[in-house]
Amino acid sequence: MVNALDPQNMNSFSEASVSVEIETEDMTLNIGPQHPSTHGVLRLVAKVDGEKVHDVKPVLGYMHRGYEKLAEVRSYPQITTLVNRIDWVAGFSNEIPFIAGAERLMEIEVPERAKHIRLILNEMARISSHFVFNGAYALEVGALTPIFYAMEDRERVLDLIESVTGGRFHPNFNRIGGVKPAAGAGPTSKKNIQDLPAGFYRDTKVAMEKVIEAADQFQNLIGGNEVFKKRTKNVGVLTAETAEAYGVSGPILRASGVKSDLRTQTDYLPYDQFDYDIPTGENGDCYDRWDVRVKEMVESAKIVLQAIDSMPSGPLQAKVPKVIKVPKGRTYVRAENPKGEMGYYIISDGGLGPYRLKVRTASFSNISILPIMLEGALLPDLIAIMGSLDFVLGDVDR
Amino acid sequence: MEEFFNNIKESFKDTELEFETINIKVDSTEWIEAHKKLRDEFNLKFFSWLSAVDWDNDVSVGEAPKESVSPCFEIISCLSDLANTNLITISTTIDKSDPKISSLVEIYGGANWHEREAYEMFGINFENHPNLEKLYLPDGYEGNPMLKSFELISREVKPWPGEVDVEGMPEETESDESADG
Numbered sequence: 034m035v036n037a038l039d040p041q042n043m044n045s046f047s048e049a050s051v052s053v054e055i056e057t058e059d060m061t062l063n064i065g066p067q068h069p070s071t072h073g074v075l076r077l078v079a080k081v082d083g084e085k086v087h088d089v090k091p092v093l094g095y096m097h098r099g100y101e102k103l104a105e106v107r108s109y110p111q112i113t114t115l116v117n118r119i120d121w122v123a124g125f126s127n128e129i130p131f132i133a134g135a136e137r138l139m140e141i142e143v144p145e146r147a148k149h150i151r152l153i154l155n156e157m158a159r160i161s162s163h164f165v166f167n168g169a170y171a172l173e174v175g176a177l178t179p180i181f182y183a184m185e186d187r188e189r190v191l192d193l194i195e196s197v198t199g200g201r202f203h204p205n206f207n208r209i210g211g212v213k214p215a216a217g218a219g220p221t222s223k224k225n226i227q228d229l230p231a232g233f234y235r236d237t238k239v240a241m242e243k244v245i246e247a248a249d250q251f252q253n254l255i256g257g258n259e260v261f262k263k264r265t266k267n268v269g270v271l272t273a274e275t276a277e278a279y280g281v282s283g284p285i286l287r288a289s290g291v292k293s294d295l296r297t298q299t300d301y302l303p304y305d306q307f308d309y310d311i312p313t314g315e316n317g318d319c320y321d322r323w324d325v326r327v328k329e330m331v332e333s334a335k336i337v338l339q340a341i342d343s344m345p346s347g348p349l350q351a352k353v354p355k356v357i358k359v360p361k362g363r364t365y366v367r368a369e370n371p372k373g374e375m376g377y378y379i380i381s382d383g384g385l386g387p388y389r390l391k392v393r394t395a396s397f398s399n400i401s402i403l404p405i406m407l408e409g410a411l412l413p414d415l416i417a418i419m420g421s422l423d424f425v426l427g428d429v430d431r
Numbered sequence: 432m433e434e435f436f437n438n439i440k441e442s443f444k445d446t447e448l449e450f451e452t453i454n455i456k457v458d459s460t461e462w463i464e465a466h467k468k469l470r471d472e473f474n475l476k477f478f479s480w481l482s483a484v485d486w487d488n489d490v491s492v493g494e495a496p497k498e499s500v501s502p503c504f505e506i507i508s509c510l511s512d513l514a515n516t517n518l519i520t521i522s523t524t525i526d527k528s529d530p531k532i533s534s535l536v537e538i539y540g541g542a543n544w545h546e547r548e549a550y551e552m553f554g555i556n557f558e559n560h561p562n563l564e565k566l567y568l569p570d571g572y573e574g575n576p577m578l579k580s581f582e583l584i585s586r587e588v589k590p591w592p593g594e595v596d597v598e599g600m601p602e603e604t605e606s607d608e609s610a611d612g
Contacts, residue, residue: 094567102576105493106586137450277513279541280478291513298516361497364450365509365520367479378507378520380484384494393480393509401544430567 066095073426086415089407096430104390109135109357117203120428122165123158126370128207131377133301134366135209138359145345147211152302153340156333160244161190162371163326166423171255173420174264179255186247189240196230211350228349234341241334248331265319269406269418280398283373288325289317295369307339319421372396396428435517453519462523463533475510478539483553490579504530534560552577
């Protein structure tokens, strides 16, 4: 009898085991559409070879509501209620490019005060969206604690949005030519309409300082966590070239080292009046994508604080006709939304509604890169990579 | 923007600057070459989106065009540059009887899903597309929902209530409370 543990016999055994190759069969793994990490109803069909994932096919359409078709039978003011529901984590941001497009076609100059109110609420929507990302992403890679902190802090921002607009997720606050008088404004007079609720500036200052504090806390609580670093650093690296060819935008593009921010590069809102940084990453991995968003929250809070100090007075609405008809023409207006470039291509024929409205959403292009990023990735990294793209299915399917 | 527009205009004759959007019109046979040129010579490497418009006088949804148009599909794509300051849209028209055009996937990988969407919504065939399947719609779905001839069933069943009169502003009452409180 041969003793396998005898060092003299070891060599022959190890040689034998090396030369044998085991044929494994690929397993098809179906993830979603109801899996909690899919941010809604994304379904992935992946082939799994051991721990390696390949041939990932995203299956979309579970949240498709046909907004482009519905927009064709609605008037311009009615469409704002539709577009609110595209990216519901940052409902306010969805309205901005659409309203700006209609205003551009109608050649309406929006009053400065209305623009500032839009800008403040737009940044608040960005902060609230990034809070959701921070909590959810930590949860997805295995940390349960941060989501409670994130949700609590987000609540403070949502309360502010609610106090002005009356809605937490679907504000429907923008009007063509300006904004509507605030829900919490109380009794109004025709001469001097109250636009912001009492105590808004004071509460906002407190909330924004809390946001800066919270971002610092996240840097320690999540970013300083060894397990989190191990799970995200050098995982899901995305190069700038691939990102651009696929139309990947927003924090994901900036994490890959491209300093691109539509807030500074276009003039849909007066961002050029404020002083803020555009955080970028170096490696384009999951950690950088998380890091860029946390830093962005701080910058957004800084913008809001500056905007409050320099709030101009004046009317909330430009003069607009009672029945809104947009002149014949076409334009594309894009904006830097929390998830990336969002834009509306409006083709107007001079009627009450658009002849065609093309909605360009950030998440749609952002997740079209999933099959490339997930090719050859480890199965546990699949969730880490997917979560770092921070998509919302309403924003993908429209 | 003016300078960029003039540069583009030198290479593409049929270019318009309308409402701060540059629109280039090309023939459908030049579709691929135009994109290659814009990517390589004008550095427009960011693929924003691609979609189509169904131009038709006989519509069952929404309002028909006020002036008569010749029925066709217009295909539009949108590109911008690395720093995102320059942006253009390119459009071409194709015949409705045989709607086909070359796929852009070779040049811009991101065109893949956008073309699949246009394929299912309008029935446009993108030649040389690696995977021209339905994107959103379920298997076995018949018809192309974004066509102007495709009825919106819910509207047929129950017509829209129509325009409702907007409520006036709340009545005057004096209040000195302000946001600065």
